[in-house]
Amino acid sequence: MQGVVSFAVGDPAAANAPLLLPPPPPDPLSTPAPVDVALRWLTALSLVLAVGSLIFSLTVWRSELVPDADVYESLSDALRRLAFGAALAGIIVAGGTLLRASPTAESSLLFTITGSRIGLVLMARLLLAAALAGLLRTAGTARSRWALLVGLGGLLTISWLSHSAVPQTASTSIQSGIATAASIAFDFVHLVATAAWIGSLPALMLVLLALRKRGGKLHGALVTLLVARYSSLATAAIIALAATGTIAALRHIVGIGELWTTTYGRALSIKLLLFGALLLIGGYNRWWLKTESVTSSTLSRAGLRQLRVNVGLEVALSVVLLLAVGVLTASPPARDAAQTGSDFAETVAVRDVALSLQVARDDLAGDIFAVTARGLPTDVQPEVVIRASMPAHQMGEQELELREVEPGRWGARAPLLTMPGPWQVETIVRAIGMNDVRHTFIVDTTPTSAPSTAAFTLPVWALILVLAFLGVALCQLPLGNTWQHRFQLGSLVMLLGAFMAAVSPYYFTRATEPSNPLSATPEVLAAGQAVYQRSCVTCHGVGGKGDGPAAQSLPGLPADFTQPHFATHTDAEVYGWIKGGKPGTAMPAFGEQLSEEQIWQTITYIRQFYLDAQQAAR
Template sequence: MELATLRFVESVLSALAVGLLLLPRLIEEDGARFKKPVAAAAVLRLLLGFGLIVASARNIIPAGRPLDSAALLQFIFGTLIGKAWVATQVLAAVFAAAALLRLRVKNLWLDRATLGLGLAVLAVVSVTGHAVDDSLPIYTQLSFPFHTLAGLTWIGGLLGLVYWMITGRGKPPEEAWRLAERWSLVAKAAMVIVLISGLVLAWETVGSFGFMLATPYGRLLTVKLALLCAALLLALSLARYLTLAGSKKSFDFAWYGKIGGFEGACALGLLFIAGWIATITPAAHETNVYWPLPFRVTWAGTWGLKVTPWIDPTWQWGVAGAALAVVAGLAWFAPALAAAMGFAPLPRLRDWRKYSTSALALAAAVCGTVSLSVQAYPETYTDPPIAYTAASVKRGYETFQANCIACHGVTGEGNGPMAKGLPVAPADLTAPHVATHTLGDIFHWLTYGGQSGVMPAFADTVTEDERWDLINFLTVLSNSNQSRFLSPKGVIQWLVAPNFALDDPKGEIDDVEKLRGVPTLVSFARCKPEEAGFADRVASLNAAAETVKAMGAHHVTDYFGECPADPSALTPSHPDATELTYSLINHYLDEPVVNEIPEGHFLIDRSGYVRARFRHFGTDDGNLALLKAQIALTAKEPIVYVSPHQH
């Protein structure tokens, strides 16, 4: 909180200085009466920057180590954020020097240069926060300075405008009107930049809509958005005043300054939260996840499933919401409809429609939300602490076999030996509906028991890590039905390839995820010379190896028996676990489920999705040509970074 408070004060000083520099330029005023406040704000911001360096160092240096000069120097010159602070302070020092020089020198170009330096100071505020994360995409890193520059310019100009209105009541009303009108244009442009860059940043730092309420970062961002909406409503009233006021000569300094002050208060609250957000973990990387509501809104889990008309509550609430929305629209246009039909307008009809339309719209929104809602739990948006790997899937498979097959069956289709005697049929864990639940929902049911009350709680019999391993297994199992349609012709990106460890003689690549960026063919085979078709299988494996090498793709082989070795291929560290995991998505239509892969090849694209599956490469089946085409296609596609835990 200390660091957030210091950042807030620093930002206010910088923004106010820029606002007082900018506003006079809008109406060609010399701004002489603002020179001292600008200089004072610039110098105070510079001095406060040194305190921020110390506070940032204390926030990063381990608690057990004293913050002495050596530790401070190590932070300043040995960390990226420390170097960013030094660069920011240098720029702030130049800005302060220019602001002080303006007290003695009256020069238009000096004023312009000082304003430019101030804007630069506002822009670089972001590089001392999350923007220094070099793992972020370049468009996100560029969005940070644009977001802070536009936002702080708006806040600084707004505060400066209020200050101008308070201190400039002796000015002609026409001049105040002109300033307000021109500032309105600047504020609108700044808001457009803030909204666009804010959406880009939220996309990268929040991760999902659920994290807006499930994480500290998201909850602060939600409050920030609420304050922004309040500020925009107040800004709308100011803009409406300029549009509807009768005369420029009747400009009301007091009213405009008061409403502007309220907007400024919202802006300051927003700025404080922004400074706070800059010091905490982004929602997308947060491990302290807690969902506070008993429900969540989801399309996939409601209307995305088969909805039965008249009977299903989802359908009933949805239709009610749509009907109320239509009635709200009719109520809003009631005066116009009455006039069009020749009825005399009722004096109170226009006032009545405001309240009725608002009430009906609110009721429609509530009904729509209910129709899209499903039950949720505190763990709903919790992300698994256990990596999504073949080793974890194998452990989850073993836990499933030991605890779940009596009801859910060996294949997870809900057909276990105890299933018929249960009051509620066990869920088919291979069905598409499984993907509509979050992994946190499944963890909750495994821990505390299922929704129907039939499935018992496993908190006392299965450890937490085993439950997450089981969820990783269920993630693969839930894809088994859809994966039957994988073919050599390729599919869209939907199936994330389970990760697994690799043995690399060079020690450079330790798992499949490290191969992303280039298409990878993962080949499985069991070769026994005494079996029929051994020669064909060997020829198929050799053809696959030669094709992959010729196309510049990676090759991973998980072979058992006397299969031909590919010298350029990598091999899994845990071949049994890898084969078991991929056997779950190696199902074919009308064929029994087996946990071994006699021969199978999975093409993984640059982003880590399974895109095609080949059973065999024969001389005349065309599969080699399809493999070449799929490798060439996926090699050109852009990389999409997606969490493997997203269904």
């Protein structure tokens, strides 16, 4: 006769404790509120347009490039008005966002502003947008520069309230603060690069429309020069966007499948597709202008018309791209959507029903099982049953009936999953008047060292490469150098960054690895010698020269502690070899035989072999 009998071990009162289900699994495809999406979209659109127009005016539209002073002054004023209009729109949107942030209708605006960090940042955004509009009311290069600084401050408020501002997980609060600040900084650079590229497109379009009526060879040559300078600006922005965007994607997405299984991932996919389309159109414009310049010294009216059409298409795609950014920032990151607050959670579609199973382990009175069913008919009263079995161990099937704890959620507590390994948990939802909804979930209770949704940590070498890419981006700015000089400088920066990234893991490891906490006192040396005589002398010899009795029978000679080469290895490296063994050699692991203090004592003792050899050589 075979069977399984389960026993609950723990506090008997826990069996009668109220059943608290884990939080319901988030819907990864939930749609954010349209008002929130619209506010975020318009915020990005207005500030990116204002900052982009100023960047275009200060880097691309230069007085020394325009021989006609009237044309320069007229279009400079038009660009200023464009940025001014965007700033006014930013004031309205910032005010709407501040009102939207009120917790309840009864909450005062003053409480919203002073009662939270979000309110303070939103108020700062409103004041910065107002200051930006004030600076842009009248013309002037100096005022434009101050306006650019204020506009950059407005972009920084977006980063302060973005996903990147969520505190980073780290071993200490200082490291967490540094990691969070770096994440905000990269997000800010991403926004500035967005403004420099797509925020400058309407300014370029405005110049093209203004020069349409003027025509002439002079203005055709001016357009060619402006597009070339804008291409340098766009190249710098695209490099920065690629570097910082990759960091954000790695941080917020766990797996590639989340690009189409979560709202955040789908918005990111649309953004990437639009990004690629803009790259193709921009690349085509650059190639087409280069071809035109070879066949003709200036652009014809037809050529200018075609360029305006292409740039107009880029502007339209940019507006849609920023809408995707609005959805992206209003949705929880895919990495957060995967965190359910339980040890197991999975949602499947069974016909028209979204069926979810959650298991919270390690409860004193057993595991907590929670089932959520969305999409059931409203006129039924379902019953929910789960059946757990482990075929690998020929364990019988155990059935558990769940009760409705919350509307649409059923739960129960029972010690069903008593052994580690993969369990088959069949979940059945049945009711009179409908077909059964059932699915078999595979719940693996094997202990794991860390959840798959652990926070993403950027390696030091990758951080150096990202900074190198940003350096290359700065080298591409149209600040007077020829494209050959910019290419050479960018190549030098990239080579230097690649070299530093290659050598940084070694030096970073040396700087952060633990050091020997013990000093070479007589007591420590005596304890280390005792361990050495017991565990090491057979191979390494009495004098530490690698000439012990068993040395000749080994596939490779043991380490000679008297040689300078061994002295170059750090105490942390030697500690790792003693504790875990040295791969590729006959050195075994002593981690289960020696305590941490004994290992450090042994290291302190074997260091004396080299010191004694050096003194004897003198």
